[in-house]
Each structure stands twice: as structure tokens, then as C-alpha cells.
Amino acid sequence: MTEKLISIEAIAKRYPAPGGGDTTVFENLWLGIERGEFVCMIGHSGCGKTTVLNILAGLDAPSEGVVIVDNVAIEGPALDRAVIFQSHALLPWRTVLGNVAYAVGAKHKDWPKTKINEHAEKFIELVGLKGAEYKKPSELSGGMKQRVGIARALSLEPKMLLMDEPFSALDALTRGTLQDEVRRICLSTGQTVFMITHDVDEAIYLADKIVLMTNGPEAQIAEIVENPLPKERDRNQIHKHADYYAIRNHLIDFLVSRSRTFKDEIKDKPWDPKSVPLVRPMAAPPSAPEPLRKRA
């Protein structure tokens, strides 16, 4: 087994049920994330994706099991795991620069103010917000706010970037641009990312691996899909790739039907939640090529 940056080991989350007893959101969940990997998780609403992410972030504690980061079990939130919140979560009384600098200052407590601001400016520029440093969040568009959130997380230069549907509140055009930017930045820095999404195309465009989660309660990871597309991809070209429809259909098929019936699918088979199947959907190999017709 390769060395994992993150190892989720046998975590469970239970909430007290209204009528007594417990409801299990998920249990015995295992997942490893390697350094530099971009992992997306998809699944239906309410299956527990945010819960998994919050546990990874340390904002929530699992009822059972542990999460190990770099061989150390996590005990709470830490600066090495930066979160990009769905609702951007900017502090409205601080400027763009103030928001990013707040994070930088929290990480580098011994840095002088000028160095903190310089570092923050670098990341504000990286997300294309140069010139808006002294604006308050209320003066920004939704896409710009999300950019500040991204800059804030990236400025921490974390081991792990956690994103909970970061683009779901944006219009399609802005979403596309931001996806491009996040992809470019993460690729160039070798950033390890765990991202939740509802959007199959977003997952195909961004992810190296896609974790499929079945419906809750008692959700489980059904399989891990390896993205057959090359790491270098172009948003406007990927649909021309031979394997594009294979992976897309596989994901949609899962979301539409298998996520619901998965329990029956594995009923009589041996099932090891520790190592769920890793699949790589590919276009069916072209059946015996037709002989070229000779020119008359």
C-alpha cells in the first residue's frame, strides 16, 4: 500500500433518533487519500458527505473510528487542513485583504504585519482579485466571495484542502471559471484535495478519484472510481475523449439507481468496507475493426 496522507479508519456517525435509540448516518467507513490526489465525493443529499468532510476538518467528531493525517490521529481542527466553506464564511467586517490576512496571521504568528499582508496579497492575486483587496465582502459578487474563501484556504498552504460543494451556489459561467482556476492552482502546487459535489461533470473535470456514496441512512462507500481521463484535460475537449461517456454514464447510473439498490447488489457477496472496489470505466474496446472497403 502506498503511503497515505489521510486515512479514514472505521468511522461512524450516529445521532440519537427521535423515538429513542440511534440513527446511523454511516458506519465502518474506510477511505485513504494519497498525497497530491484530487478526490471528489458524490452521493445523494443527506447521505452524510458533509459529515465526512466535517470529521476530516475536525469540526465534528466521529462516534467511532479515527482519522489519521500523516500518521497522527486528528483531535480537532488544524491549520494543516484548510476548509473552503460552501457559504464562503467570510468575516463581513473585514476587507478581502483582512480576511485572508487573518488566516495568514493565524498560521504565522511570528510574522510581522507587512509580511503577512504580502503573503495574503500573493494569494489574492492568484485567484484574480487584485484591485479588490480593500473591498468588504458585501461589495463583492458571489463568485468573488468564493474566490476570497479559496484564497484564504490556499494562503495557509495546507497539507489538505477540504471543499464542501464550493461552487454550488454560483452561476454556470462563474462556476466554470472557478473550477478552471482551482484546478490550475491545485495541479501546479500538487495540492491534496477532498471535495464534495453534486455535479457529475464537475467531478469528472476535477477529480483523480471519485468516491461514490450510497443513500443514507447507513450509507456506505460503494466504490471508488478512477478517472480514466488524462491529468491534462481541457474543459472544452474532455467530452471528446474516448472514455468520457463511459465514466459519465457510470457515475450517472450509480446516482440514478445503484446508490439506492446497492445493499441488494452486495447482499450475497463477500464485502470488505476496508477495501472497496476500485473501478476504472473505459470505453468498450472497439470490436474487431471493420475492414476498410477497398476503393473501387
Add this chain to the structure above:
Amino acid sequence: MRSLSFRAGIVSILILVLFLGAWHLATSGSSAVQQMDPEYAKLMGLTATQGKSAMPGPLQVGATLWKHLTNPFYDNGPNDKGLGIQLAYSIGRVAIGYLLAVLVAIPLGFLIGMSQLMSRALDPFIQVLKPISPLAWMPLALYTIKDSNYSAIFVIFICSVWPMLINTAFGVATVRKEWLNVARTLEVGPLKRAFTVILPAAAPTILTGMRISIGIAWLVIVAAEMLVGGTGIGYFVWNEWNNLSITNVINAILVIGIVGMVLDQLLARAAKLVTYPE
């Protein structure tokens, strides 16, 4: 079309002129002067003897007001001090009582807002203490503190503490979870979190409480000083009533209103400074 505030200003001035005119007409008096025994005339007052109203008119009030304004700080013994001195006493008492209340209410409000346990535990006390009229504390304060000045300050303290306490607790308890989560993921310590996230987030709510408090404190100080006597604008009103100087009473009323407005505006400015649009 002139701006709305300009037109509103014109209407305000019109209303003022109308009011002053009506006041003047109502008090200038024109009832027939009766012939009477001078001893009896003394008892009847000016209305009967000179055809003048006992109620001072705006010109009279304006003249004394001018006298007060030009010489606000004279001091001719305990019963004859300038309006400025009396106001200074009142403002001083309000300031001390109010600041003490701030020092108690804001940290305590933080505690209540941050701890479910303390919130539940202190709630019954707050619910019982809050509706007590601040003046009801006066005898107890006089009995225990044995100093009328400190008792007045205590009454100001007790009346301004509740709105600040309740608003602070509410503001702190309702800070957005996501902002707290930001601080948590950044490993910001509890003290720094209180000052850099909770305080700015709750500041508008806290200042609303402070603004309500200063209003109440200024209402209460007049009544408190009427009770404890000695100095202050409340005592001044009472003293002038005993002197039957309605002119001075009206002057004092006017000044009380203006100072109250200024205090409220100061807090409103401060609130504006800490308000953030979302």
C-alpha cells in the same frame, strides 16, 4: 424638486413656529383686570390682577434660557447653581453608573452567551430582576450605601445593566456558526476568538443594548435626583417647582430633552461604526 431632508426641515421649522405662536397667544392673556382688595389680589395671582397668564410665554422662557446659557456655571450656594453645573452632576452620575454597568454587563453577557449552562442558570434571576423599577431599589440603596450620591449612581447602574446584558448575551449566542468554524479551523485561541470574531460579530447587537441603556439611564437620573436631592438636573427641576418658577422648569425640560438626544446620537454614531453589511 428639493431633496426630501430639505423639505422635511422646512416643515419642521413651520411646526416649531406654529407651536411657539400658539404658545405665545395662549399665554399673553387678555382677560379683564378686576378691581379688588390688594390682599385678595395677592392670593389670586397675576392672571387676575394684571390680565397676564401665570404660565410663562416663549419670550420669557427664551430670555431665562439665554441667561442660563450665558452663565451656566455660577454657584450661589446649594439651592442656586447654574444649569451647567447641575447638568454636569447628572451627566457625571449617569456616566459612572453606565460605565460600571458596561463593565459588568458585557463580560457577563459574553459568559451567558457562550455557555448554555450559565445561560440557563442565570435566566431566572435576570427574569425577576429585570422588570423591577430602578427607583424601587432606591430605599435599599440609601439604607445600605448610606450616601445619596452613590445611591443615585447605583440606581443608574441597575437600570442600564439589563438591556446591555441581554443584548450582549443574545448577540454572542447568535454569532454565525460558520464564523466560529473559521476561527476553529484556523486554530485561533479562545481569547483571540472572543476579540476577533465574537466581539465584532456581536458588536451591533451590543451597541443596540447600550443605546437602549443610555436612554433609560437618562430617564431615570431625573427621577432619582428628585428623590435624593442636593444636586443634578432632576433636583433643579424639583427645586424650581418648589420656587414656583415654571419658567425654569420649562428650561430644564428643554435641556433634559436636548442632552438625552445628544447621548442617544452619540451611541447611534458608535453603533454605525461597528455595523457591518452582510
